[in-house]
Amino acid sequence: MTKIEGALGKHDGVKNVKVLFNASKIKAEFDDSETNADDLANVVTDLGYTVKSSKVKAL
Template sequence: MTKKTFQMETISCPSCIMKIEGALKRLDGIEESEVLFNSSRVKVDFDETKLTSDEIKNSIEKIGYKVISEK
């Protein structure tokens, strides 16, 4: 299992959290995810044999949110 933290541009509302979490739940290989409103971060635990960090990033950006960096 791999853990990544994606730094986002500002997450401005609770509905943003729901949209991002919904997009991540649709991806096969996500074990756990958490959207941190105050720090505008998304923490993800995922199975790297099923999913890449680029696919996660693309999924988030596809729904209109910008990923600034990842750790």
């Protein structure tokens, strides 16, 4: 498990997370009543990584 997956996986509302390093993307399933893409981007930034954008696509 990566550092990013571990941190996001512990965040309230996150149900599933997968880091796609080759594509420089993170796919996360989360409950939008508990968190949002900006909160998740902040978790990644706090780990020392740069987030270029926090686009959300509904499934």
